[in-house]
Every structure is written in C-alpha cells, then in structure tokens.
Amino acid sequence: MFTQERTQTRKTRQMLASGARFTYDDEPYPTRLNFYRDPPALEISIEEFEQFALDRMQVLTALQTAQMRNLPPDQMDKAVGDAIRNQELRQWFLRAECALFRYRFEKESLKEQLEFLEKQNLTWKKVSDDDKRLLKDKLKASSPFKAQNVDDETFFEVDFERVCGLVGKRQVYIHAGKAFVPLADQVVLVLDEFRERLAQALEVTGRALPRMDEDNRLMPVLNNINKQYLGREFTTSAVAGEIQAQDVDALKIHMPLCMEHLHDELRREKHTKHGGRMQYGLFLKGIGLSLEQALIFWQTAFANKSPDEFNKQYAYNVRHSYGMEGKRTDYTPYSCKSIIMGSAPGVGDHHGCPFRHFSAPNLRAKLAAHQVDEFDTEDILGLVGAKHYQIACTRYYEVTRARMIGGSPDTLRGGSGSALASGQGAGSEFRVASQEQIEHPNQFFEQSYKLMQQHKSTAAGGAGANGDQDMEAAPLDPTVKGRYTYRKVGGPSSIVNHDMEM
Amino acid sequence: MDIDTNNKTSDDELDHMFDMDDSNVFRADNPWARAPVESLGASASDLAADSPLLLKLFYQHFFPMKPYFQWLNYDISPTPSRTFMNREFCFTLHDETYIRFQSYKTMDEFRQELARLCPAKIDLGAIYNIRPKDKSMVRPAAFIPVSKELVFDIDMTDYDEIRTCCSGGDVCTKCWEFMTVAMKIIDVALRDDFGFKHLLWVYSGRRGIHCWIGDERARKLNNEQRKAIVSYLEVIKGGTQQGRKVKLPNTLHPSLSRSYDIIGQHFPSIVFDSQDVLTEPDNWEKVLAIIPDDGVQASLRSEWEKSPTRDPSKKWEDLKDAIGSAIAAAPKKRQALEHVPRDIMFQYTYPRLDEKVSTNINHLLKSPFCVHPKTGRVCVPIPIETCEEFDPKSPPTIPMLAKELDEYDAKHPPSENEPKLQAWQKTSLRGHVEVFERFVKGILRDVAEKKKMESSKSLDF
Ligand code: SF4
Numbered sequence A: 001m002f003t004q005e006r007t008q009t010r011k012t013r014q015m016l017a018s019g020a021r022f023t024y025d026d027e028p029y030p031t032r033l034n035f036y037r038d039p040p041a042l043e044i045s046i047e048e049f050e051q052f053a054l055d056r057m058q059v060l061t062a063l064q065t066a067q068m069r070n071l072p073p074d075q076m077d078k079a080v081g082d083a084i085r086n087q088e089l090r091q092w093f094l095r096a097e098c099a100l101f102r103y104r105f106e107k108e109s110l111k112e113q114l115e116f117l118e119k120q121n122l123t124w125k126k127v128s129d130d131d132k133r134l135l136k137d138k139l140k141a142s143s144p145f146k147a148q149n150v151d152d153e154t155f156f157e158v159d160f161e162r163v164c165g166l167v168g169k170r171q172v173y174i175h176a177g178k179a180f181v182p183l184a185d186q187v188v189l190v191l192d193e194f195r196e197r198l199a200q201a202l203e204v205t206g207r208a209l210p211r212m213d214e215d216n217r218l219m220p221v222l223n224n225i226n227k228q229y230l231g232r233e234f235t236t237s238a239v240a241g242e243i244q245a246q247d248v249d250a251l252k253i254h255m256p257l258c259m260e261h262l263h264d265e266l267r268r269e270k271h272t273k274h275g276g277r278m279q280y281g282l283f284l285k286g287i288g289l290s291l292e293q294a295l296i297f298w299q300t301a302f303a304n305k306s307p308d309e310f311n312k313q314y315a316y317n318v319r320h321s322y323g324m325e326g327k328r329t330d331y332t333p334y335s336c337k338s339i340i341m342g343s344a345p346g347v348g349d350h351h352g353c354p355f356r357h358f359s360a361p362n363l364r365a366k367l368a369a370h371q372v373d374e375f376d377t378e379d380i381l382g383l384v385g386a387k388h389y390q391i392a393c394t395r396y397y398e399v400t401r402a403r404m405i406g407g408s409p410d411t412l413r414g415g416s417g418s419a420l421a422s423g424q425g426a427g428s429e430f431r432v433a434s435q436e437q438i439e440h441p442n443q444f445f446e447q448s449y450k451l452m453q454q455h456k457s458t459a460a461g462g463a464g465a466n467g468d469q470d471m472e473a474a475p476l477d478p479t480v481k482g483r484y485t486y487r488k489v490g491g492p493s494s495i496v497n498h499d500m501e502m
Numbered sequence B: 001m002d003i004d005t006n007n008k009t010s011d012d013e014l015d016h017m018f019d020m021d022d023s024n025v026f027r028a029d030n031p032w033a034r035a036p037v038e039s040l041g042a043s044a045s046d047l048a049a050d051s052p053l054l055l056k057l058f059y060q061h062f063f064p065m066k067p068y069f070q071w072l073n074y075d076i077s078p079t080p081s082r083t084f085m086n087r088e089f090c091f092t093l094h095d096e097t098y099i100r101f102q103s104y105k106t107m108d109e110f111r112q113e114l115a116r117l118c119p120a121k122i123d124l125g126a127i128y129n130i131r132p133k134d135k136s137m138v139r140p141a142a143f144i145p146v147s148k149e150l151v152f153d154i155d156m157t158d159y160d161e162i163r164t165c166c167s168g169g170d171v172c173t174k175c176w177e178f179m180t181v182a183m184k185i186i187d188v189a190l191r192d193d194f195g196f197k198h199l200l201w202v203y204s205g206r207r208g209i210h211c212w213i214g215d216e217r218a219r220k221l222n223n224e225q226r227k228a229i230v231s232y233l234e235v236i237k238g239g240t241q242q243g244r245k246v247k248l249p250n251t252l253h254p255s256l257s258r259s260y261d262i263i264g265q266h267f268p269s270i271v272f273d274s275q276d277v278l279t280e281p282d283n284w285e286k287v288l289a290i291i292p293d294d295g296v297q298a299s300l301r302s303e304w305e306k307s308p309t310r311d312p313s314k315k316w317e318d319l320k321d322a323i324g325s326a327i328a329a330a331p332k333k334r335q336a337l338e339h340v341p342r343d344i345m346f347q348y349t350y351p352r353l354d355e356k357v358s359t360n361i362n363h364l365l366k367s368p369f370c371v372h373p374k375t376g377r378v379c380v381p382i383p384i385e386t387c388e389e390f391d392p393k394s395p396p397t398i399p400m401l402a403k404e405l406d407e408y409d410a411k412h413p414p415s416e417n418e419p420k421l422q423a424w425q426k427t428s429l430r431g432h433v434e435v436f437e438r439f440v441k442g443i444l445r446d447v448a449e450k451k452k453m454e455s456s457k458s459l460d461f
C-alpha cells in the first residue's frame, strides 16, 4: 500500500521508531511472542490489508467469544498493528491483542517465558525475604489460591496502577500505593508492559501514517471491519410503525422482562435513575418512538416533576440520546450482551437483565406473575444457574409467547403440522422466531409483535395477504457468520459511547 | 507573596500564605461592613436560604477564596497555573439551569463571576488539555480531560432500604452513623493501602458526604485505575431486586479484615439500637431472606414471632446459633452458610459508593463551601480525626453567620492596632476553614517538596 510514499514512509517510521525509545531488532519477530517494539516494516496492498485485518479480527473476536480455543495460524501479526488509526478501533484492538498475548504467554513453557522476559529486559523490584516474612499473613490472605506457600513464592513490588485488574478484584496485597504481586501473577505485569508498548507503537505508527484517515481507499475497509466485529447494532426498525407516547403501555406485552420491569418501576416510582433511563429510553427509541414522542412520554412518566423541572433536568438527556445534543452520537439500543455485561444495577437501580441481576426468589416471582409453570420455571432457573442468561430469556420467550397465541412452545420451534404453520408466511416466520437466541431486547419485541400480527391475520382466515408481505421484510439479515446484524438506518457507523457525563 | 525561587519552604512560609493581605479583596464596596444585617430588610433569617442576595453576601465575605484558589491552583506560586485555568467549573443558577465548561484565568475573574451569577451551586469538573471555555474552538475529540482529584460520593438515599429512622432527604444523628462508618473505612483504606495523604471529607449539605483526594498521583489516575480502586473498595452489589448483596470469600482480603473490625464497632449500635433491624417483623424478614437456607429461616421466624420483643442482640445470637447448628447437622452446608452472619454485617454497615462519580474523570462534583439550597447549610469539611462527633445539623447557615458577625463586631469595635480579620474569621465558619487550610497546606508542602527535588536534580547536571 501507499506505494507512492513507500520510501518516505519507511524512513519516517524508522526515525520515529528510534526516537520513541524503541530499539531496532535485527531479527524483528524472533518468537511467537511479539512485543511490538517496532512497527512492522513491510508493505502490503490494500486488498492484502483488508484480508489480513479481517483474518486478524476474526482471530481476536473468536478469542474473545470462544474463550480461547485452538489458535489459527498467526501469520498476520505483523500486518495489522500498523494500520489501526481509528481511535476506538485502536482501543478495541489493544484489548483484544492483550487477550491474545496473554493466551500465548500462558501457553509457553516456563522456560520459554523466562527466556522471553530476560530478552525484554523486564525487571521488577523483588520483595526481600525479610519483608516477605513480615507480610506473610497478608500476602497469603490476598491471593489465597495462587500463593499458598509464601516462603517459596517470589513477590514483586510495583505501583498499584500497573495491576488494575488484580486491584479491582482484590486479588493482590496493596500497601502504601505498592502492590505485591506473586510470580504466579506475573503474566499481569508482562501484559501491562505489553499493553504500554503496543499502545506506544500504535501511537507512533499512527503518526507515521498521518494521511490514513483521508485515504479513501482504506476508510471503507476500516469501517467495514469495524461494523462486522464491533458487534451488532440495532436502530429504529419500527415494526409497529411510528409509536405514540400513549401506546407504550399497550405494547408492554411484547417487551422482554428487562424492559417490562423498567416500565413497571417507572410507572410505580414515577422516576427512573440514569441507567434505567438509558436502557429503557433507547429501547423505546428502537421500537419507533420519535424524539418528540419520547419527550412527551418521559415528561408524563415523571409525573412528580413540573414541566419546568423536567425541561431543565431531563429533556437534555433525552435529546442527547437521540443525537440532538452534545457529541451528537446517535445512540443505539443496548444489546443483551451489553446489558448483561454492563454496569450492574446498584442500590435503587432497575436497569440490567432480570435473568442476570435478580435473585432467584425475585426471578421466580416474576415468572410466576407471567404464569410460567413450575416445570418451565425450573428449566429457566437451571439455565440461569449455568449463566446462560440469554438462553433463559429465549426459553421465557417461547413459553410465554406460546401461551399468548394459544399454542405450545414447540409450535414456536418450527414444529410442523401445527395449525399455525399452515399459512405460508407464517411457517417461515415462526422458524425465525424460534431458532434464534434472543440477542437483543428489540429483537425480542419485534419477534413478539410480528408473531402476534401474524397470529391475528391467520386467525382472521387468510385475509392477511397484504399483511404477510409486509411481515416478510424481516428486520434481521443473516451475515456471513450466520449471526444477525441489524440494519443501521442513515449515518455513518458510530461506536457508541455510553458515557453521558452528567 | 515572596515564596518562590529560594526553594526553602518552611512551614512558616506556608502559614503565611493564608494570611496574605486581603485588602484588595475587600476594598470593593462592602455593604456588610457598614450595614448591620437588619438593614437588609426584615432580617437575614427571613430570606430564603438560596436567595441570590444572601448568596451574594456569602460569596463576597464568607467564601474562603484564598485557600480555595490555592487549592485549585496546586502551586506555591500565586500565579494562576494551568491546573486552575483549565479546570471546568459548572454553575447551577437559581432557575436551575446550569452552565457547564466555565473556566477562569485568574482568581479575580472567578470571584467576579461568582458575585455576578450568585450560583446556587458550584460543581468542579476535570482539568482539560485546553481551557474549557475554548472547548467549542476545537474538534470534540481534541478536548480531553487530563487530570482531576479522585473523588467519592456517599449518599444516604442509597441506604434507604436499610434505614428506618428517616427517609428521603432527612437525616438524624442515628442514621448519620452510616456516614461515620463510611468515612472511617474509606479513609484508612485510601491512606494505608493506596498511600494517599491529602484527603478532604466534606459534608454535602444535606444527607451525604464527599471525599476529595488531592495527591498528585490520585489526580493523574485514568478511568480504568479509578475503576479499579472503586471496585477494590466496593462490597455491596446488586439492585433493589437482589436480597443478598454481599458475598465475600472465606478468607477476607487484609483490607476487608480491617474494615470488618471497624464494622464490628458500629454494627450493634446501628442494627440493634438505631435502625430497629431486628425488632420489626418487616425488617427482620429482610435479614432472614439473606440466609440461603429455608430451614434456618423458618426456625428463626417462628422463634422470633413467639417473642417479638426479645432483645435484638439476643436475636442476633439466635441467628448465629441457628446457622451453627444447621452446619453441625449437615456439614456440607458449611460452604454456603458459614460466613452469612459476617456478610450480613457488611450488608448493613459497609459504605455504599456512588460508583459513577468516582470512576469517570470528567464527572462533576459539588464544590466544598457551597450552600445547600434546601437546608441552607454550608458544605463544610469534616475533620477525619473527629468525624464521630460531626452532627449534620451543626454547620452554619448564612443567616447564622450574619448574626455571628454582627455579634462579633458589636463586641469588638474596630480599633487601629487590631489585625484586620476577614468576615469568616469572626464566625463559626473559622474552624471549618481551618480544616480546609490544613488540607491545602499539606498539598502545597508536597508541591514545594517536588519543586525542590526537581531543581536540585537539574543542578546536578
Ligand atoms: S436476555 Fe436480553 S432481552 Fe432478555 S431480559 Fe435479558 S437483557 Fe432483556
């Protein structure tokens, strides 16, 4: 790539590389463990780049989701790192690369690990034997699984900032700003070093390729990678058409438990905290509530606030979430993953996923309120116990929707011969509804809504030819990976920044 | 101000920084000095706590501008530093609109703006790479927060599910004990574990407390590091729908062992005495719901229903006994039950932090020495050494300060040879400002120390 700039670029790179306290290696990538001390010096074509990038992303994504299985060949190491110019993508890339590095590092034998560390000149201050004896109990209590035998274990003393992960999990002893990290956790230190160097290397290469943002051949490629791998997005698809503020209550029956709960609590408390406002507000946006209607909805919902108070304290946030204020990010509704993995509800919060964040008795009560029978309840709680929250939600969908249209859950699993499957469109639609795991609250809503419409029209006796056609425009497009992606209407893809600052 | 180049900054000199001649500050028309409070109208106490007029007088005469500026300036030199100039101020006005991203080049500019706007509330935000006022001149991505104090916000509303003496905005000395425990636990953890030295605890004016950590190292933390500290300190997890909110490992981390000792000192008084946790069936049901064993729950329930007035401390013993015998009868229950009493103690006394405030570098937090619009009380610092004695009803209101000032002036007619005092020095605000000054002085001492080291280093070359 960048053939016209080839020599120029290479020079710049080497200059920057040495200026940024990276030493040049004669043997750039001697082991599989690569510390990115230097940006790769090879040139590639745009097509190669896209291929490399996609492959690399696939490795990293697979790694993230498939919990580190076997690694595919890693010929691509060298190519991608130097191409990440986009800030957010760079962050993501950094995280993913660290995960990959960690995986590889831990797979190496101890001997290779030590060799590698020696080569990198990584030295940390060792805790003296005297100190170790003095701190013995505390060190032991801090990492009960890893450092049982404090006397034999080597501990390093580093600034606590360097081992955030251990600090956050309370898995390391800290005193006066120093963390005492056992050898067993050294991978954390190595990783920290790795992250820092990679970040700097990215920075340097980023600057070495100053015109990449504008390179119109590359941007579409990057955007594409970005879209494919940063997760599915969901934007207004409005199966139910443009929704009015006063319709929301009636639509509650199609909502997944998380949203229904937020709705009920909003009605009960006439207020919702920030996390709930974001989760529910964006969901409503996703089902077709316009900004204008959203303002009406929230203002009526916050019945205890005067219109004046509402305008001052909340209207801004509502407009903000519709991309009309501040950074003008057009926020998209949260997916199940982000709700489940996102910030857990704190005291007084109602956001989150009931399958993930409710205690068993409370979840039981919720299910009972929806007439889920004992058998299915146990089934669902079992799934929750095994941490399969979305599958539990899918199961809940099947059980409750089946009752809604008066069938059995199996009908929804695409069972043949059912009265419901007799309509052509209906048959295929039901299959979509069933095989797919719930990935998104808005998907739950849409499936449920359409199911109901279909049911109504089949029940009305084949008179729904027109309706069927509308419904066949499925909102879900399978991608190459067989996953669903949600069409984004208008605007460039943006990586959502949930932080609203106030 | 003559501390500067000579690098020897003794305590004395730092002391002087606080009694710099303030004549230029008060040379401006001083209605306060001439007019007794009564001449303002009926009397100052009749004015609403957040009346702009009252606030104007407060900002002009009682607000401890000097140490406040020195704090935010983080420098021993009185010349405004980038830390001051690039700091975001946010004002909430009387009609509840707020103006974000304000910034000032000098202390005087800031003072004039305070007098002009008389904000009902001042919030402090982060220090950015450029002046927040110039924000609109650059691309959004080029406006970056670079540092800020590490802050904590603990609010009584988060205790509402376990608090029975008051609710909503009210507090009393009974429930204030929650805040006392919170201060003790968080303070020692931040000092001993993280090595921070400059902590300022501040009464939020109504029902909570804030903590500002001014160490340079704390100000430089990124969001990820802030998050790590918060989750290190956090123990209470889960929303309203979750009964059991604390589940700690068998072996407590040393930091939590220390907290557990502090909790032990307060648990009986909070749970047995002030909050009726074990005297009312509705409340004790919540405790029982935490125990993951139906048998234990049922036996305790029937026992307590038979004698509901049994002494709460005895009921607590019942609970521990019941769990003990359940384990004795079925040893495999040990893992699930053994530490339940300990976790209940944490759930009912351990601090509940507002995580967002701490983990986001650009989050706003109300400044010390604001006046709370609802209670009218000044948000004064709370000295940690005597935090147990703090009474949330004790901080002064503006009318109180006005009265004290009048009384002082009546008793001390102005005389030539008396040193000229600032208004706050004549009132009960004095003690509170002195706590603040100690905090600022500690920070400045570090700054001086660092400058000295740097200059001696450069001399080596
Ligand atoms: S799985 Fe998704 S849709 Fe279902 S309740 Fe949880 S967050 Fe909502």
Ligand SMILES: [Zn+2]
Pocket: B165, B166, B170, B171, B172, B173, B174, B175, B176
């Ligand atoms: Zn109270």
